[in-house]
Amino acid sequence: MTRYTPEMRERALRMLAEALPDHPNLWSAVRHVAGLLGMSPETLRVWHRRLEVDAGVKPGVPSDAAEEIKRLKRENAELRKANEILKAASVFFAKELDRP
Known part of the structure; x- marks a missing residue:
């Protein structure tokens, strides 16, 4: 299991936010950004989901x-x-x- 630094997480999420308008859906943007960073798309998707929950956009703890x-x-x-x-x-x- 690869551990990413908080800086890497922030950078990846920032890149994802910037890439979202250029893609038809979230999953497409996640795959694109994850490929650029050499990480699993699922890791980035989970980070994005956690960000949404923490921001109160999506339900969850x-x-x-x-x-x-x-x-x-x-x-x-x-x-x-x-x-x-x-x-x-x-x-x-x-x-x-x-x-x-």
Whole structure:
């Protein structure tokens, strides 16, 4: 999997925006620009879709909200794990206190 820099992404999206008027549809422009840049048309199409969602043009979860959801899910999982450990410890110590 090739990772592109944010600058490359911005450049590709800028080129796509400039090429759109010269093509009959989005997919044609995506294929053209992706070919010029030597990247997969699907990568460029996904970037364009993400740009539209983030701009509120298309429905979907914006990038910043998706990142926040991912962070909160990770935090929730850690808290659940800690809670289970604390429950197990409280059971253990409760048994110790019941011993004569």
